[in-house]
Amino acid sequence: MTRILILVENLSVPFDRRVWQESRALVDAGYDVVVICPMGAKNDTEPEVVIDGVRILRYSLRAATGGPLGYLREYGLALWHTTRLALQVRREGPVAVVQACNPPDLLFLAALPLMVRGAKFVFDHHDLVPELFRSRFQGGGEWLFRVAVLLERITFLLADAVISTNESYRAVAINRGRKRPDVVQVVRSAPDLARFRPQEPDPALRRGKQHLAAYVGVMGPQDGVDYALRALAHLHQDLGRDDLHTIFMGGGDAHSDMVRLAGELGLHDHVEFTGRVSDEFLQRCLSTADVCLSPDPRNPLNDVSTMNKVVEYMAMGRPIVSFDLVEARVSAGDVAVYAPANDEMAFAKELDALLNDPDRRAEMGAAGRKRVADELSWDVSKRNLIGFYERLVGPAPDMKETSKVAYQGAALEDTHAGAQHFCRTVTALDAVPAAPRILVAGCGLGHEAKHIYDTLGGRLVGVDIGGAWDPAIAELDSGAFRLLDASVQELPFPDDSFDLVFYHHVIEHVPDPAGSLVELARVLRPGGLIYVGTPNRHRAVGYLGSYDSSLRDKLRWNAADWRARIQGRFRNELGAHAGFAENELRGLLERNFTGVEFLTAGYLDFKYGSRLPASVLSVIGRRPVRDVIAPSVYAVARR
Structure with a gap:
């Protein structure tokens, strides 16, 4: 069984409601969960206990008093006990993931002995510790603030992935922590409505x-x-x-x-x-x-x-x-x-x-x-959390047959790469409501639409001109899953009809790309998210992801592209399906959408992570290298 070790310092468990909900959700999904935390003052006082399948190891700790030096005393003692108990857990068997819940941003020190033995490190980002100390010690403690900034940077650097409590914290992880957007998952703190119900007033x-x-x-x-x-x-x-x-x-x-x-x-x-x-x-x-x-x-x-x-x-x-x-x-x-x-x-x-x-x-x-x-609700957050862990380490062994969100790069099916990356992305961005309304704009045979519907649920409509669906997919047409013969430039839907739009390798085919985005913005609700993928017009080599094409076809198509470039005809309107460079796509999106964010580097890692060394992908994913190496570009934006 895949073991997850969760480290908490500032509250006992299960009193820490967020950590307790995460722990129970992971147990329900089939993972083996161990939590290390301090004892409570009156409750949560047993040194070791198993509750609802979660094993909890606790240590005695007195809360900080007396200013910054008090925090140093508290954290030093907590680190000693946390490291001691973590090594005890590791001696009992392998640990797949160490999840460190801050504050403080020191828990990576307790995780390091397990990381060198193969454990992945997840930073569950509860608080902005530098801002926390600055708020607590206004007018003083500048040296402590600088130390907190350094420790936060180290924690982000070592983290394989990050859990953020909201979009603001996610932005901190991406911008200040320099983490790729696709490894940062929003899991909002939320009550479990099954356990949190209004009672009779007293x-x-x-x-x-x-x-x-x-x-x-x-x-x-x-x-x-x-x-x-x-x-x-x-x-x-x-x-x-x-x-x-x-x-x-x-x-x-x-x-x-x-x-x-x-x-x-x-x-x-x-x-x-x-x-x-x-x-x-x-x-x-x-x-x-x-x-x-x-x-x-x-x-x-x-x-x-x-x-x-x-x-x-x-x-x-x-x-x-x-x-x-x-x-x-x-x-x-x-x-x-x-x-x-x-x-x-x-x-x-x-x-x-x-x-x-x-x-x-x-x-x-x-x-x-x-x-x-x-x-x-916690149901939404729970789904995001389990999807995050399944992407990170795979489904728990007894859940593999039923999991709908196993998007590991090693298990990637080329046939649905774009759809899988879309599902992974919108989940990580916390953009999927409880019953999402999804539009697949340009759905082809319908395979990607079916994959998205199976993964995210809700209600999905796929549109394309001609209606040439796979008969097996067309038979599934129902109230919740529909395929319509319609153009993305003249959609038969009222304004604000959808929460999510999947626009994958279609924009380069339409006569009026800018006009199609105007129409998609119209049917997307305010705050809704659009995902766009298109060939990279500046690519040196293309068609690498055409899973059903021979090497000979790919060489022939690339040669045709280069001839079109030399002749000055490498443009979408001339039939070359050249696509758009990142700066071109940004210009189109920013006319109708906000918060444009490019995912090209993350997509490359997602699709080719099991085939290319990480060092190679790291180089390819950086600009200006990816501007000419990446076969396609990917972006998300909100209306």
């Missing part, structure tokens, strides 16, 4: 008040509980509201400071600190709450971080008051009201207005639950 939690507000989460210096308390002081003392009780659930190194601050602000009769609570109490409290609080202040960390509590509030159907942060709006959308960043009085006024509007609260709560179910 009026006793209101402590005699008419309304209840709730906060759940870690209480550190950067988490904004102090902002929430000062906002509540404004609400009670300046706005004169006395009918609200607020419960703060969670712990952290600022917990005692927050309890003391509540007393200093005269809030002891209005707020309650429970510490860490059971899932049952959490769900009961959130089900009773009229409003939930997300007071994280704007700083370099919070502005791009997805807050778990926001999605949990939404899952329980609760409206939210939040400061106006980039990722808060991405997650919550219209399910929250937003106060200007770090403005405590404005936060109090938004809370006051929401408490006075029960109809709006009900409408926001229902929309939040629906949004989580449709787009942000």
Whole structure:
């Protein structure tokens, strides 16, 4: 059985909900999962336990106190215990993957002894540690910030692949970490709706008040509980509201400071600190709450971080008051009201207005639950996680027959290379909703359309002129899988009809490439993703991927291309099907789409990784080499 070792330092497991969900998902998929983590203060105290098939090894650890030196003491002890237990696990048998969940960005040191013995290293990027330290130690600790930047760079450098919690973190991995886009997978933190359901309200939690507000989460210096308390002081003392009780659930190194601050602000009769609570109490409290609080202040960390509590509030159907942060709006959308960043009085006024509007609260709560179910649920994240691991190490042995997302380069079938890479790419980009609407623009015989439908599910429509489908594929035509005789330049669909468009080696064949992109943008919903592949017009040699063609045919076609170049006729409109260079394709896409990202290097590695040495692919994948060596170019963009 394929063994995955998960390293966690900042929370115990299963208290760390994200790591626990990942662990259980991997076990359900057939992997052998071992977690190494610290013990909890009151719960998760057994040194070794097996829960739901997940083996957990724990060590005693005291949280940091006293500033930067406290973190050095904590991390040093944690590394010693983590390395000791990791070597113990390795002595028991091979480890295929070590997944390190930050913070801190030091866990690669514990993984190194296993990496030299063949384990792959996955960086599960929970926090931007440099920004975390800068937020915690404002006005000081510059040397610690520089060390954190260095350790992050090393972690990215050593990682075979990266799991990101959102698109902002994915951009950091690609740009700051210099990782290829195809090895960075978004797996959003999300509640499991099967276990996270609204309960009957418990009026006793209101402590005699008419309304209840709730906060759940870690209480550190950067988490904004102090902002929430000062906002509540404004609400009670300046706005004169006395009918609200607020419960703060969670712990952290600022917990005692927050309890003391509540007393200093005269809030002891209005707020309650429970510490860490059971899932049952959490769900009961959130089900009773009229409003939930997300007071994280704007700083370099919070502005791009997805807050778990926001999605949990939404899952329980609760409206939210939040400061106006980039990722808060991405997650919550219209399910929250937003106060200007770090403005405590404005936060109090938004809370006051929401408490006075029960109809709006009900409408926001229902929309939040629906949004989580449709787009942000753990079912979507779980699918992304399992697909990520199947691409990395293959399906678990007992799951190989049923897996639909095994896109390993070593097992690649040339017949569906483009379709497989499309599925891999949109999954890695977290662009696949729970029931995706997919358009295959120019579907040929229908084989690639069938492969995409089998892999991603949802509803798929393939279009092409003439309708010359493979009869075996045409027989599958149904409500969810359809093949239509239509042109990509005049599609018979309303605006915003699709979530994903697969436009693979077709654009070079149409009379008006720019016009076809206008039409595809029309039918793609806002935020939807288009994937485009086309021959590279600057290629020195082409047709390498034509799996059903002889060497003689490939030589003849390349000779014809070079004759067309010499004669000045190597252009699509003259029948040469020359394709487009990267800069040309970018110009076409940017007229109707945003966020254009080229995947050419990743596609080369994906398709030829089992045939060419990594060093050769590394050279070929770099510009300007790939501009003349790559047979085709590949890009994604969003409407």
